Amino acid sequence: MLKVEKITIPTLPTKKPRRLYICLPKGYEDSDRRYPVLYMFDGHNVFYDSHATYGKSWGMREYLNKAKLPIIIVAVECNPEGNERLSEYSPWDFSIPRHGDFSGRGKLTMDWFTGVLKPRIDAEYRTLPDREHTMIAGSSMGGIMSIYAAVEYNSVFSLAAALSPSLWLSPKNMDDMIKTHPLAKPTRIYMDMGSGETREHTEPWERMFKLAKMLSKTGAYVAARVVPGAQHSEAYWEERIPVFMDFLDLAEGEKL
Helix, strand or coil, rough: EEEEEEEECCCCCCCCEEEEEEEECHHHHHHHCCCCEEECHHHHHHCCCCCCCCCCCCCHHHHHHHHHHCCCCEEECCCCCCCCHHCCCCCEEEEEECCECCCCCHHHHHHHHHHHHHHHHHHCECCCCCCHHEEEEEEEEHHHHHHCCCCCCCCCCCCEEEECCCCCCCCHHHHHHHCCCCCCCEEEEEEEECCCCCCCCCCCCHHHHHHHHHHHHHHCCEEEECCCCCCCHHHHHCCHHHHHHHHHHCCCCCCC
């Protein structure tokens, strides 16, 4: 069952409604069991091609139905106005040539996720609310936010998937954050990049492997991989769903 509703996030600049997607597993209404939860960024790109920015979604509902995974997915649409997504999905202030300066509102975003959205989901649905059963995932800027959430909000999330993360963003701030935040066990983080992605940055996977090493030193179990030929798009991220879901094992191997 996939529910879609409109919400607003008062603490972020736009008051324009955005979509909240809640995907319940098969059999949810016929049992009293509790379920792990996967939170996802860019919710409009997660389930429906017709809602996706470029006409192609991740196809998460189809994957869950095929894999029969007993989990709940909660996905939130990004800020729909202009370039505000970049601010909303950045923990730190940054600049882009020809585009100007951006205020990082990632902390406001994650404070809302953890302080408003998650308590609501835990109250309204039969979740397993502990950190061991709570995961966060995203791609590109959403990938940076997933790493940030796993480190800065480690008491909430023990699992994170960052596909094609925008690792050019504020590298010193990222490094400093990781170095000063020992991670609880268990913490599992998956990262990847496609070898066919943008050439604007030279060999960005070297940066990814450096981060993987740093995260491992602070207590995380990390997977980092370069996907041959993969490009920066939902179609390629969809192909990697089974890989990161198997590694993170949110459903602890259970099947419906």
